[in-house]
Amino acid sequence: MVALYAATGFFILPPLIKTRLIEKLSAYTGRKVELGELRLNPFALSTTLRKFTLHERTGGQFMSFDELYINFQTSSLFRWAYTFSIIQLTSPSSNIRIQKDGTFNFHDLLPPAREKSETQQNAPVPLLIQHLVVNRAQMVFEDITRPTPYKQQIAALSFSLKNFTTRPNREGLYEFEAATEEGATLKYRGNLSMAPMYSKGSLELTGIKLRKLWSYLQDQLNFEIAGGELDISGTYEFNITEGLTDLRLQDSSVNVRSLSVLSKEDGEEAITLPHLSFSGTELDYQKREMKIALIQSDSAKIRGKFDKDGKFSLHKMFQPKTTDSSQEMHPKNQSKSGEWQISINKIEIADYALHMKDQTTVPITQLDLSPVNLKIENVKIGSPGTAHIELQVGLNQTGTMKVAGKVSPEPLTADLDVQISKIALPPFDPYVKKHTQLEISDGSLSLNGHLNFSRPGAEQQVDFEGDIRIESARVLDSVLSEDFVRWKRLDLRQVKYDNNPASLSIQEIIARGLYTRIIIGPDRTANVQHILVRDKKPLTETKGQQANDNQLPIRIGQVSIIDSSMNFTDLSLKPNFTSAIQNLNGTVKGLSSEQLARADIDLKGQVDKYAPVVIQGKINPLSEQAYTDITMNFHGIELTTFSPYSGKFAGYKIEKGKLSFELQYKLSQKILIGENHIVLDQFTLGEKVESPDATNLPVRLAIAILKDSHGVIDLNIPVRGDLNDPQFRLAPVIIKAFVNLIAKAATSPFKMLGALVGGEGEELDFVLFTPGSNALSQEQQSKLAKIAKALEERPQLILNLRGTAAESVDRYALAERAILTRIRTQRNIPIESPLAEDEQKRLLKLYREMFRKEDPYDLIPPTDTTGTKIPKDVRRAAVVDAARKKLIEKYPISESDLRTLAQERAEVIKDYMVQQGGLAAPRIFLLEVDTKASATDHEVKMPLALDAR
Template sequence: MKILHIGAKFKIAALIVGSLLGIYTMLGFYLLPTLVKSKLPALILQETGRNASVATVRFDPFSLRLNLQGFQLQERNGQLFVGFDDFFVDVNGLQSFSQKALVIDKVVLSKPVIRIARDKQGAFNFKDLFSNNNAAKQDSSKTFPLNIVKLLLAEGKLDWEDAYFTNPEQETIYPINATIENLTTLADKQLSLGLSMELKSGGKLEWQGLAGLKPMSSSGHIKLDNVKLSRIRSLALQDLVNLDLQGYEQLEADYEATYVDNKFNVNVSQGKFELHDLQVSATALDKAELNSLSAQTKLMPSGHKALVTMPKLSVQGIVFNLQNHELTIKSVAANDADFKAWLNPEGTLNYESLLPVAKTADSSDEPAQQAPWTVNIDNIVLNNGGLSFEDRTLKKPVTMTAKPIDFKLTNFSNKAGASLPFQFSTGFNKSGLIKLDGNAVVQPLSAQVAVNVEGVELENFQAYVDKFARLDVIDGKVAVSGNVSVIKSVQDKPAIKFAGNTKVVDFLTRDQVKNKDFIKWGSLALSGIDADLSANQYNAETLVIDKPYVRVVIKKDKTINFNDIMFAEPNKRETGTYKSAEPEAQKPKFRLGRIQITDGSSDFSDLSLILPFAAQVKSLDGGVSDISSERKSTIKVDLKGNAYDLAPVDVKGEINPNQGYYNVQINFTGMPMPLISSYMVQFAGYKVEKGKMSLELNYKVADRVLTASNNILIDRFELGEKVENPNAVSLPLKLAVALMKDSDGKIRMHVPITGSLEDPKFSITHLITDALVNAISRVITSPFHALASLIGSEEDLSTISFPAGSAELDKQQIGKLDDLVKALKTRSELKLEIKGAAFQEQDWPAVSDDALYDQLKRIKAAEINQQGGRKIQPEYVVISDQDYRRLMEQLFAEKFPVMVEKTLLGTLRLVGSKADTNTDEFYAVAKDKLSAIIKPEEQRLKNLAAERAQAIARYIVQKGGIPNERVFILDTAIDPIREGKEIVSLLSLKVD
């Protein structure tokens, strides 16, 4: 019975266990999946407000394997949010029990799909899933023990939709495959991770590594391959970077990452980053800009202008430590990169508007000070690069190209004092070459660079010349060689210095007005340059100019051709003395040891003259020395050349422009005067037939006062034909020329001038003209003084003196006439004019006796004619002494009856006197009284003047041997203006 009782107990136990197993089986295989399938969507809807569905739920209660299939979670609008085809979990119960942790042997998620979307306001489509009100409070200090032996994700898919940016974007990541082994929440355990995913637009991520959760750490290898830059910009940067990016990137590196004690650190080694087929362009160009692009401009497929093209950029050997702020790179290399840049009309660089603008941080949110980064790069190399730059600030934009650009920098480091050796070279505008070779230090900033520039053509910079001159730069090449040093000063202002040489060869310009050569030279070399830009100091040893040339034209309105070519300065004052407001300390300081000129030349034209004038100066050699901004410095000038290939020109002097002091001597020797006929026509209305001129000009300016000495020597000078010029000086120039010539046929003139530069009417041209007129006028006003000087005489040969009433030459006057004859023989072109003169006050008393005698002759003639017979003219009457006394008595008694009375004998006597007709006293008184009442006879005085002129002429011609055709007697003059009371006849000179 006891055995039956025990058996019954086993049966009951077995029945119970069987029942429990049955119930467990029913619950596991049927009831639980049914409940999950039916209740899970409702629970999700209750918690999230979103609809969800599960196609199939399977659970093996014995193997603890869960399988969900066909799961979908929708968004509120009905779109799919999350879904998967199959989710499989294999729980290891025994291991879970033994390890006291949930141990899952395998988790497989097949074909999961998730859609992430962001709206225009930046809100994500899963925002409503995270509500703080419904979140369960958990003790973060406790971690649920979990160990997943293997987790697989197969053919996952992520759909990304972003409407937050200006241009909405979509992207799909598919397939996503991941393998995770030994995923655990236990400390000091690491998982093994393998992940790969691909972008639908192109690009792939591969990640292999290890990771731990406690502490958080990871290490492994990550690789990004063929990720398109355009997608990176569109998906993350389109509103930050106004650039269109084309090309793809590759990134590969080994890494270690840890998060311990709230500190995150990343170590990267064996890093490699590459960009392929990079093209960068502006995303938006206005219509005007698109129309302005040239045919040579490289366009993006979308029609945008490519700013940067780079077939490959390679960064190799990247080593990175986030915590220590260390970055080391073995090499950075780029080949065939091409850059395009331009300066916009408003003066901004095109890249400025394309790059993101850094926001000013709030002072209250200033980041904590961090340790500076240490950056080391073994090699930076750029090969065969190119740069095209266009300056659109100009009316006619200028394009400059630099290609090929080769750059190499070794051992780059931002550590203080680290030396950075580098080499840079590039072609410039196809013909030029620029080379830089030097060392630089980043902190503190300094650099020592050897500079070499060759063959830079100046004609490419024509548009810059157009801003201030109507001048075409036809040719010219610039070369520079030297050393540049840059040192950061205490005031954080870099001190920049240059020492070396520069040269401009084959320089040629033509003015746009006449299209003629304006300024040119064969070579201009500035050597021994020592420039300090920060101190505004510039020094050089020598400036050598070979074959310089300049064309100078004075136009009809007397303005110079420079006025037409050079644009006026916009702020230049028209009146008054301009004084710069620039502080003395900021004014540039300079010194140039010497300017050397070889084989210089110039074309000079003066079109303001009646007859236009042109001259050439050639073979100009010499130099200028001691040029300096020092106030007391004096510039020394020493130049030699020749005019017209015939006349040597010598210029010497000293100039101090800072103090307004000038002392310059200019000598011209043997200048052919017919070549400067235009100036003679302008000055005096005559051309020049013959002659050579030498000039010694000395100009001094001190205290704003000009003092000049002009010594002129003219040899064999002959005037040519007369040219009508209403502005010519009114001077008998031919006479002046004849008088000014010495015995050798040379004219010597000393013409001093002086004037104040402060005088608003100051004009050097007027001063010289006035001085010349004065010098010539002195000769003209004293021609006989000049004539006498030819024979070394001091006599005044302009007058010949006579006794009162006489035309006889005395010994002294004959001597003067002999000197005059001698002088006239030296000047065959001179003609002598004689103007006989008589002076009533002195000559009439002397000739009144003759008038009285003629009156007596007329009385006698009347008596004879009354007697009948042949008539007789008074001039043929001969009066005897007896008739003379009789007629005198008769006429005196008739004119002065109260002065005579008759004696007892019937003769006449003077009243109150015993003097009668028998005494000389009577006749003397009668003669005086009768002569006094005779009115001066003009004709008799003219006759006397004519006799005097004839006497002079006879002596000059008959005794002196001067040809009669050179001597002219002018009309006589009565009482002409004279100096003193001397009775003179006037002489004058004339040249036809």
Template sequence: MSIKKKIALIGAISIVVLLLFSATLLPWIVRNQAVKGIGDATGRIAHIEKVSFNPFTLTITADGLGIEGGKGAPFIKIGSLRLSIGGASLYKRALIIDEVTVNSPALSFARLEANSYSFSDIVERLKNQPKKESKSDFRYSINNISIHNGSIDFDDRAIDGAKKHTVKNLEIAVPFISNIPYLVETYIEPRLSASINGSPFNFGGKLKPLSKSMESAVRLDLKGLDLPGYAAYSPVKLPVDLASGSLTVDAKINYRISADKKPELIINGELRLERVEINQKGGKALAKIPLLQINASRLEFFARQFAFNSILLEGVQIFAERDKKGVWNYARLLPAKPKAVPAAKPAKSNEKSAAISVASLVIGNGALHFSDALPAGGFGTTLSDIDVSVKNFSTAPDKSADYQLSMLMDNQATFSADGSFSTAPLTATASLELSELRLQKGWPYLAQFLTAPLKGTLDLSADLSYNRENGLKAANGSLALHGLSAVYGSREGFDLALLEIKGVSYDQTNNCSSIDEVLMSKGSLSLSKESDGSISLLSLIRKNITEIPAVASPAKPKTKPLAWNLKRFQLERFNATITDKSRAGNPRFTLNNSQLALTNLSGPDFRPAGLKFSSTFNKQTALKAAGMLTPLPFRYQGDISVGRLRIRDFEEYFPDALNVHVVGGTIDTALNVDIALKNGKPTGSFKGSCGVRSFHSVDAVAEEDLLKWESLQFDRVQGTLEPFSLGIHEVALNGAYSRIVVRKDGTLNLQNLMESQGQGIKVKDQVAAGQQPPVVKQESQVKARSAAAAPKTPITIGAVTVQDGTIFFTDRHLSQTFNSTFYNLGGRVSGLSSEETKLAEVDLRGNLENHSPLQITGQINPLRDELFIDLKLSFKDIDLSPVTPYSGTFLGYTIEKGKLFLDLKYKIDKKQLSSENNVFIDQFTFGTKVESAQATSLPVRLAVALLKDRKGEIHLDLPVTGRTDDPEFSIWGMIGQVVKNLISKAVTSPFALLSAMIGGGQDFSFIRFTSGSGSLTAAEEQKLLALAKALADRPGLKIEIKGYVEREKDAEGYRRELLNQKLRNEKFLLLAKERQLKEGESAEALGILPEETSKLLKAVYKKEKFPKPRNAIGLVKELPDDEMRKLIIASTVVGEAELQRRARERATAVMNFLVEKGALPSERLFQKNDDIHKAPEKEGTARSRVEFNAIAQ
């Protein structure tokens, strides 16, 4: 055998032996050495079920590898390990592994306590082994590294409740790792995937980890990582509990570092946080984040440039709360502040600001839950549906971002804003809108300032802009408060349906503001002046408010005051109720349907502003004003009018000593004024007219009418306030009624209209006790000297006219009460003036008992310092029978008949009175004797008989003189003087005594009248003609005529008769106007046809003076005929005076008929007074009648 063959054979045998060794002994050796090496290194029991080696492919496979943990539990298990060694290892002189494959590796370990794990003993064992020096020239290339179906089980027993973590389906792929030079610049692309606690995780990228210029490009893909399980591994103790949350990351990370360039770290990709719930320690919620998604296009951390494609925060909920100590829940999460140390000056930095850009920022369906326990009662609210959108945000210069914001407050109020802003330079615009914000929600914060909550809803909108050059500007601002209300005091409060402010603008640079309109609509206010003088409205402001300590602030530079302008203020349909509890009776006043308009208000330099006001006071009085108002200093130029202001509404403000009750009366005023405040005093002028309508006052002592009138009008009034002056063109008094009463003690009711100060007993009580009330001295007597020294006030009154006046006189100090009425008082006083040289002309007229005429003429001046009077008085045809109470009391006899005629002259000049009294008495006849302790003992019947001439007439001339400043001077003394003169002169005029006769013959004792009528019927006229014929045949008889009435029937009939008479008068006037009257035709003879009634009734209704129904604009309403008739009849006053008059009219009608139709001399006919209600003595006699009594002449 040749050597070559031997060598070949030996080689073949060696290869076979080597292969057999590699296939049989080598795996066994490797297995035993590996188990022993692992055991020695870890101190744990290791095992390998099987090791195989393929010498042809240089592949080693190990199955069933494992390392036990404590107590026999598995620590590491590997299903199989495959490793293939590359043949290039020999000629490359480097370890080259073509493939490393690990199947089903499993790692199980536990954390026993902080920094202590179940494998900590292995770590300590490895640390204690001697270190071997590594050769730096070792080269290697490990390729195709892969791990399949790996798993990790981690049991964390160091935390409360323990926690287990798992990693399943672990897949790792690394193409190669090498430091062989020709492979350095070749990137590897590692990949990693697993399920971490059920959350998928993927990682992949490119690395050059062993290059001198380190580079990496990594893709991180993590899906749904459950975050609470990792909170315990935070390096610092978290102040919150992470209840839930998951993290998903899909990002690319590029990192480069080299010696000659700045490092670079660039990240792009997406991060998602889902279902995050963060709670306070103890369980209270802090925040909930259903979704936070950040998409970064390029984040260059070292270059400080951050670009985001989008940031989305969906459904976030923030829970903010403050405790009773004022500490916020988020503030408690912060670490305690260190003790203050002197602040070091900040070092100058050349580092440029970060450049940030966000293409889209969206917050959707967010919520803020706010709770505050600091205010009394606590406060809580929820801001929901918070939506924020920001587009194209950038910190780069001159880059503007657009934004939109909206939210819902407590499921009612809404807020929205949109606009734009930039950070370099800082600018911003905003269009804001707030709707339906409930004011009551803020009550816990207002409770320290107010005593009751404000209710209502607020709407607000505005356009705002800001930049450093022009500052803040606002435009198109508006505010609306709906249903604003509050309660205070005792069941009082205010409410306002709408407060609206429109067109608000503001300019910070010029410090000016403008408002187009302020509107207050449909409101009401009730307030009181309390007994202590306070106003109930002010009780809404809490007293003793805790003062907030002032915080020192740097002095601000002086700026000009805010210039403002309000183009229009409008108050409409506003009602107010004012109660004065400081007065007895708690008077209440109301203002209804108030309207106020102000135009062009401005400040701080106030200019005249237009004003227009109207209201209804106490549901009747019309208040109006229109003009120009300057608030400061105050001045008003314009019109003021008051219509139908009831005097009685202010009765509680009358002097307490006033013994007069005002039960009716209204004031009308229309003035044009120019008034101002100067040094706190009013100045200015006024002109216009005013009047008092339907005035009615009652004597509070006797509780009977005192003074009343239909109208007192002052026309063309003008004057000044400082100094005071007054001019009145005309004063007109219509329908006046005055009641003069002589009380039982002989005093006049006019003497005690005011109680004296300090008087202990009321006047009314003194009258009831029969005492004489004290007479109050006139104030002019007390202040005579000071008044004389004061400058004279200029007063002029062009004319005073009186129409349809009535004076009712009652004397109760007689044994029989005396009543008399003066009717039709009217006339004129012209030229009243306070100037000493000017005298007023007087012309007054009237009728006593609607029969006896009175006329007063002459001159007076009551306004100058000393009264001047020069008057003539003519009083004719006065029937003396009604004054029987006086004759019976003082003379001892009644007066059966007689008439009085007076011609008087009175002159008072410089307090000196001189008078002439010419008296003519016709056919004066005494009646029966009257027992009276006050009666004179003089022979008055003889005196009268002597004073009469043959015609039965008495003529007297009685001059009277005296001084008005004489304390003994009185009108009653003058009357007594007249009586004495009468008796003294009686003996110079002989009179024959008349004897009474009793009539007989035919029965004409009464004449029947229709109920209410004063006219004779045809039948009764025939009866009177027969009576006249009988009297003509008996010239020695005279007839006494007495009228009677039936109280109920005559009162109603009288009203209807008066209406019929007015209708006939209207027809008479109409026929006269149309020239259709027949010659000699009178109103009484006219008949009213049915078709004429409506027209005539309207004419009568129009002339009536009683208050009539009016429409909305104040005009008299048109009424149906029946309604007008009812109102006229109902407003016709028929009392005792009217019935007395009707009784006299019946007697007068009979007397006139006998004179005119019966041809009897009037001297034979006399009316006689009797009880007009007396029942007839004969049965079958009508109660509405005139009775006759015959006497001899």
């Protein structure tokens, strides 16, 4: 019996079972099955299968192994369970593939749903494996449904398992290790129950290659993992009861080592992470709770950039590619009960480096944040809680920023102390260039303040209080490559900002060593005109936006100016013009955007070191309806400073002189009222300068007219204007008024002179004479007296007299005067007096002498037109009158007579100005006479002319 048992077991049954096994498996799976050898040991109750292969339906290999050794135990009869002392599988291999239709290549091996349900109704026989050994297992996983087909091979995996059972409420203690050729290892120790499903133990996975995990998900990700390893360890407890899954983790940790993340867009390395660990992790799946004792990382390098459209590269990298299936798996509206509550005891990040590029600016902005050290304690996510944060960041190796305080995520609130120490400003220059034509070449920012932030709902609340300091700042005009503003130190003390309601207050602004410069370039454009980059938006859109924007209420307690200066340079002139206000000190108190607020301004300085400047008054530049009541006094400015301007526009350099002026301006309700009191002392022009822009006006004369006897020009130029008028500009109005004053003095000197002495200016530029006479009337003498008075106060003026005679009226008057001289014996009788009888006789005698062949009585017939005889006395009077007229018409008056009359008239005026007006004779010049003058209203006009010495 023993021999028969042995023969049957060793020799008869193996080939029978082998054949039957192949047939059954082939029929059940519908696939080709190969089995190289089957051995039985009837005494040990063991079976050995060698060279087994299960093929695909298409012919490829699906599963195989070199050897399967099974040792069955007779104790199964007593245990009421299939009991095996050992099951050992050597070199198992499988090919798992997800096919194009989304099914696995083994889906047809599973029993149909109906058959499966019937099987489940029968209670399964328990299974007990005392020792399960797998040696050199390998598996190939392939997924051809993905856009990038995925194929991964796990090779040389070995592990052992002891006391595995499926008996209800029985736990087995298991411990095994597994390793792969790539260095990944699996260590497990714990117990496992199959009915119900329960397990508790410790698990350790080390050396997991992150690139292999990434390669399967690469089509859903915008980044590439080039390298890195993952370690996972911890204890767990897993239980499935009545369809409910419960998972708990304790004392678990996750470590990421040597992680390298690349951007798919440009292939550049975005993240280099030497170390990241999660330790002391606890998880309760039922309660949706996770606790992490410590998250720690150091020495990471993160590189990011904003593209030209303003999109951040890291955001794009880690933004998942959405698909319909992913949206179904992660619905937007999740119930509150399904949210996790995460608690993190401490987060420590050390020696991080963030390298950021901003391509929205020209040139590209490079910001290097290094080192970045961060500590956060007591972080709560999904539940109320307040975390404490400490952040320290270095910026571009120049300064540091420290943030410390409390942060709560739900609702989001922050209560932070912020300190910034000497952060260099030049790296932020490209952002300034986006909106201005300025360049920050130097300067550092420091800040010490407190920030509160909260967002309880849709609106957010922000308030800040602190001090700001900017040191050694220098801002250039990039168009002219010259300084625009700089200062040694600018302090903003007790800055308070609140956004709800919006308000900004500053207790004091202190500017030390402030220097500003206004430059007119070679193209005659001031730097302040091109500082701001023009907005490309339509004007209507810009106006609409401005109208909708609410004005921010601003309060500034005091602005202090210490040891500051202002400079003005005109590069359009050759030589260049430069002037400066130095040693500027003072305050502006009470600045506010409130409508009725008034700030007191009190500034003092010197122009070019020695000319004092005082600016005082009240202003309100921050309110919507600006208010100004200000006085600016400048005293004793050297006029030679302005020589480039006088050479260009007047054609003369300035020899000497000082300028003082007082400006008083009042602005209210957009109406500007200004008084400009300008005093030029000893203003003297120098040598002539050739300039194509020089005026043709007699500038020297204008200056001489405006100067008084002490060499002072004292002018008052009022200004009126409505700022609502887009054509109104203050500076052009003042300049135009001054230029018009000079032009008036040069072109209408007597009008200006008359205005200066309080006379009728339009009557002082000429003297009227009766035809044929050189006598001055009382009215003309009064006029000359006013001119003499004005000239006495303006010693640089000289009077030019050009005697005039009008042939049309003076010749007749001279002829009449000559005739009356010959017929009258008395010299003081007026010309218009009637002729006496003896004078009539002499007149008729003179007529006969001049017209030898004519009888004067032939001029008047003895009868009138009706033939009536004219009375003798009437005819005689008519004859005398006709003879007189003909004598005057024919009496010879030479050019010399007219010249003599013209000279006499000039000399009469000169005599009056010297003898009656007290004017020095050397200041009066007689010019060549003019005998071709015209007469007006039977009067001869002799023009007067002024000139400057």
